[in-house]
Amino acid sequence: MRLTPAHLDMATAALRAVLPLEYPADSILRHFFRDNPKLGANDRAFIAETVFGVLRHRFFLESAVEIATPRSLLLVYLAKFQGLNLRELIPLASEAEAKWLMGIKAVSVESQLLAVQAEFPDWLMEKLHGFMEDNEILDLGRSLQHAAPLDLRVNTLLATRDEVIASLAKDGIEGGATPYSPIGIRLAGKPAINRQELFLSGKVEVQDEGSQLLGYLLAPKRRDMVVDFCAGAGGKSLMLGALMHSQGRIYAFDNSEKRLNNLKPRLKRSGLSNLYPQLITNENDIKVKRLTGKIDKVLVDAPCSGLGTLRRNPDLKWRQSSQSVEELKRKQAAILSSAANLLKPGGRLVYATCSFLPEENQEIVQNFLDCHPRFILLTCSELLAQQKIPLDTGTFLQLSPRLHGTDGFFAAALELSGTEA
Ligand SMILES: C[S@@+](CC[C@H](N)C(=O)[O-])C[C@H]1O[C@@H](n2cnc3c(N)ncnc32)[C@H](O)[C@@H]1O
Secondary structure, eight states, X not given: OXXXXXXXXXXXXXXXXXXXXXXXXXXXXXXXXXXXXTOOHHHHHHHHHHHHHHHHTHHHHHHHSSSOXXXXXXXXXXXXXXXXXXXXXGGGSOHHHHHHHHHHTTOOGGGSOHHHHHTOOHHHHHHHHTTOOHHHHHHHHHHTTSOOOOEEEEOTTTOOHHHXXXXXHHTTOOEEEOXXXXXXXXXXXXXXXXXXXXXXXTSEEEOOHHHHHHHHHHOOOTTOEEEETTOTTOHHHHHHHHHTTTOSEEEEEEXXXXXHHHHHHHHHHHTOSSEEEEEOSSTTOHHHHTTTTOEEEEEEEOOOOOGGGTTTOTTHHHHXXXXXXXXXXXXXXXXXXXXXXXXXXXXXXXXXXXXXXXXXXXXXXXXXXXXXXXXXXXXXXXXXXXXXXXXXXXXXEEOOHHHHSSOOOEXXXXXXXXXXX
16 A cells, blocks of 8 residues: 555544543544544554554654654654655655654664563563563563454354355455364454454354363353353353353353443354343342352453453553552452352363463462362363363463464363262
């Protein structure tokens, strides 16, 4: 695409709207596109890509420019990270901009402080230094600076993976089997999949491969009673429903009506008849209590800092803080404890987050185990091997963009000991 002054102006306007970061960047962009309906698909893609690109490299960009304005950040981003050469950029820039752009092109990212190279704020650096070496922090930071791929999950109730891959190819969309999830497809680009017949007919859903693996850890059986405690818009509930061949029963709990409402059209497309969305006020709701001791499998996809999804949501590092993580930890512990009460003896609970902070992960699980001696920790690599998924990250499932190409997921699998009376 040839970059024009109009592109630059629109991307600058979008970045100006996003940068206060009072709201999630993706929702601000959605509003921006709604307010500018004349933008074509290519323009939108360019704007979204550059705005998210600037957010992913914001610390470097701010350190490189004299005055950080949306336009100056954007120009440097295009020159440094989008590989635009100065011949393409300079006609769009003022004389003064052209001058400093030439200087900045020579500044190397590698000469910056670790926090700038890793693109992590101070509060997060402090936490990471508690359990990681500098080189590990740098690897993690760099792996989160790339855009995430678009992964699909095949709805096995309606299609097989091979059928979907063949059908995508017929429509000119390149995609291949994901390395770990038996029902995942990784697309080569970012096609507007939500306009494709495959999507509209419910044969595929957008779902990161890491998120799909959580379903295989829970491994519900056909006639199980299942609770997805923090179901949100139901990404994982829908997968569980398909793994159960639309049999048994899944309660999809969440305390956000808006998120559960987003599940409804997905549920309709999916063809499932075993999924029951339930709005709860909190983890102690009577609808939860009623199911005490009755459930075979519980998924707790806990509210978390989301830092493992920084590739998709780079703005989270400014929207989270040490204080917000403290608040989340209290919620995670409370939700895990309530959710665990639902299990029958012999039942399985999977606690998951998309965070790489041990305080939201291993520490929450260990504190829970210390207070609940009837629960035992299962080994995730063994559970995945039982599902014919050769992925060994040890007792816990710990996925990272660098090693696995997925978002940064954590999961622990727990079992309530004893057999059902
Ligand atoms: C990580 S998100 C879940 C994403 C979802 N599982 C999916 O796959 O799309 C965490 C969810 O927990 C919900 N939540 C927060 N506090 C809760 C509570 N006390 N009880 C139940 N859900 C809660 C949030 O509304 C949010 O949807």
